[in-house]
Amino acid sequence: MKNVLTLLLSGLLLAACGQGAARGKRPAAAAVPAEPVRYTYAVRAVHPHLTTSYTQGLQFVDGTMWEGTGQHGESVLQRIDLATGKASIVARLPRTEFGEGITLLDGKIYQLTWQSNKAYVYDAASGRKLRExxxxGEGWGLTTDGRKLYLSDGSAAIHTIDPATFRREGHVTVTYRGEPVQYLNELEWIDGRIWANVYTTDQIAIIDPATGLVEGVVDLTGLLPEEDMTPATDVLNGIAYDAATGRIFVTGKNWPKLFEIEIIRQ
Known part of the structure; x- marks a missing residue:
């Protein structure tokens, strides 16, 4: 299991406190980027979510909520019934593999693994595995703009991937106030921007995919009430977007609830 200590976190949350995450020298005479927009949130609806699901990827397409989960021996691809929270398992990963991000493109579901260096491709209609x-490197988050795939690997990089070959075609370094943002995790494409969970924080970065600049930060602190937390409750992770209605869904690893939220500019 990923076990990055919060005290070592050098991503968005620390950068926001003025403790930049750069591990190298700052380039001389770098242009000062525009100040990212800060957002808070309002909860519009709450749905049940299985506390046994270690959420690694989340996507809503054509009325169906898809989820990829992690942990060795427990990693699956599944459909979620929003009304009941019940999951229908579509595929199971080998017990030796740790599932990661998912995305759906052209009727196919792509699912990453953490350190097994494998991506699986399934037919969304039947669940049949088409190829691998x-x-x-590592696989963390995955999303698509409807043409290409975008992959995070736990660093400050987001890689552009050819879905036909899974070859990397390029990458951008994600920066916040000029500093790299580490631990980019689950990804979602929303209105031309990549939204990324920043692992071990309650922050979502809104990223320009062409430049890597963080244009906005959504602070979801306090989203899951303390009374809903147990020793098994893990971090915020999982973003899904309903393009037809504009609904935004978020949840976390082993959370009992899946939230529909509206973001509000501060």
Whole structure:
């Protein structure tokens, strides 16, 4: 299991406190980026969510909520019934593999693994496995703009991926106030921007995919009430977007609830 200590977190949350995450030298005479917009949230609806689901990927397409989960021996691809929270398992990963982000493109579901260097491709209608790809490095989050795939690997990079070959075609370094943002996790494409959970924080970064600049920060502190937390409750992770209605869904690893939220500019 990913076990990055909060005290070592050098991503968005620390950058917001003025403790930049850069591990190298700052480039001389760098242009000062525009100040990112800060957002809070309002909860518009709450749905049940299985506390046994270690959420790694979340996507809502054509009325169906898809979820990819992690943990060795427990990683699955599943559909979620929003009304009941019950899950219908579509595929199980080998017990030795740790599932990660998912996305749906052209009727196919792509699912990453953390350190097994494998991506699986399933037919969304039948759940049948179509193929698997090999890739270098770790897999964390995955999303699509409807043409290409975008992959995070736990660093400050987001890689552009050819869905036909799974080869990397390029990448951007995600920066907040000029500093790299580490631990980019689950990804979602919303209105031309990539939304990314920043692992171990309650922050979502809104990223320009062309430049890597963080244009906005959604602070979801306090989203899951303390009375709903147990020793098994893990961090915020999971963003899904209903393009037909504009609904935004978020949840976390082993959370009992899945939330529909509206973001509010501060």
């Amino acid at each position: 790809f090999r890739y270098a």
